[in-house]
Amino acid sequence: MSPPNDPVARRSPRMVPFFERVMRGQVARNFRALRVVKPGLPNLVPDRPVMVFTNHPSWWDPAVFMAVTGLLFPGRAGFGPIEAEMLKRYPFMARIGVFGVRQDGPRGAAHFLRTARHIVSEPDRILWITAQGRFADPRERPLALRPGAAHLLGRCPHVQAVPMAIEYPFWTERRPEALLAFGPPIDVAPSERPAALAGRLETALIDTADALATRAIARDPGVFDTLIDGSRGTGGVYGQWQRLRDRLAGRQHMPDHEPRP
Known part of the structure; x- marks a missing residue:
C-alpha cells in the first residue's frame, strides 16, 4: 500500500532533470570543485535499490546529493527525507523526490519506515539519508547515527547500503572544496537485528569519514576524480x-x- 502523500507519485520526472542542472550550477558557482575519492562509487548490483547513508556537515548536503545523483547513479530515481515543517515551507521539493518526516517520536519513525520501504520496493531507486539527523562537524566522533537507516535495512535486506562521507574544506583557493568518499556496500543478513546493524553502519561510515579526512588534510586533488569543476580565481x-x-x-x-x- 502506498503511504499518504506518496513521494513516488508526487515526484515529477520532468522537473527532476531541471533541478539537477540547477544544483550542479549552484555547486559550480560556490565551490572550487566537487570531487570524489578514487576509485569512486563501488560496484553495485543494478537490479537492487540503493540507500546511501551519510554524515551531515552542512546545509549544502541535499544540494550535493541532487547534483551527483544523475552523474553517479544514472537511471535511478532519487528520494530523500526532510523535516516535515521544512517541506511545508518549500512544497515544490516534493516534486523532486523529497518527502517530509515528522520529529514526533514513534509516529514519525513509523511514517518514515513506511515511506522508505515503499520507495525501495523497486530496484531503480536510490534513497539518500543524512543518517546523523542533525548538522555535525565532519570530524566529530562518534557519529551517533539515528536508528532509522538500520531499522529500514532490517526490514529490507535486499537494499544495497552504501556509506558516503562528505566534507567542505578550504584548501588554497577562495572557494571551498566539496569532497566525497564512498565505502564498500553493507551486506545485510535477513535475520540481523537493527541494533547490530546500527553498530555496523556507524563503523562503516566512521571508516569512510576517516579516510576522507586523511585525504582532505593532504590537499592532493590527484587522489580524487573531479565530478564538477567549479569557480576559479x-x-x-x-x-x-x-x-x-x-x-x-x-x-x-x-x-x-x-x-x-
Missing part, C-alpha cells in the same frame, strides 16, 4: 585585473591561487 575587480595583466604580458592566465598540474 579571486573574481571581482582583482580577478579582472589579473586577467588583463596576463593578456598584456602575453602569458596564459592561470586563475587558481596555486596552479596545479
Whole structure:
C-alpha cells in the first residue's frame, strides 16, 4: 500500500532533470570543485535499490546529493527525507523526490519506515539519508547515527547500503572544496537485528569519514576524480585585473591561487 502523500507519485520526472542542472550550477558557482575519492562509487548490483547513508556537515548536503545523483547513479530515481515543517515551507521539493518526516517520536519513525520501504520496493531507486539527523562537524566522533537507516535495512535486506562521507574544506583557493568518499556496500543478513546493524553502519561510515579526512588534510586533488569543476580565481575587480595583466604580458592566465598540474 502506498503511504499518504506518496513521494513516488508526487515526484515529477520532468522537473527532476531541471533541478539537477540547477544544483550542479549552484555547486559550480560556490565551490572550487566537487570531487570524489578514487576509485569512486563501488560496484553495485543494478537490479537492487540503493540507500546511501551519510554524515551531515552542512546545509549544502541535499544540494550535493541532487547534483551527483544523475552523474553517479544514472537511471535511478532519487528520494530523500526532510523535516516535515521544512517541506511545508518549500512544497515544490516534493516534486523532486523529497518527502517530509515528522520529529514526533514513534509516529514519525513509523511514517518514515513506511515511506522508505515503499520507495525501495523497486530496484531503480536510490534513497539518500543524512543518517546523523542533525548538522555535525565532519570530524566529530562518534557519529551517533539515528536508528532509522538500520531499522529500514532490517526490514529490507535486499537494499544495497552504501556509506558516503562528505566534507567542505578550504584548501588554497577562495572557494571551498566539496569532497566525497564512498565505502564498500553493507551486506545485510535477513535475520540481523537493527541494533547490530546500527553498530555496523556507524563503523562503516566512521571508516569512510576517516579516510576522507586523511585525504582532505593532504590537499592532493590527484587522489580524487573531479565530478564538477567549479569557480576559479579571486573574481571581482582583482580577478579582472589579473586577467588583463596576463593578456598584456602575453602569458596564459592561470586563475587558481596555486596552479596545479
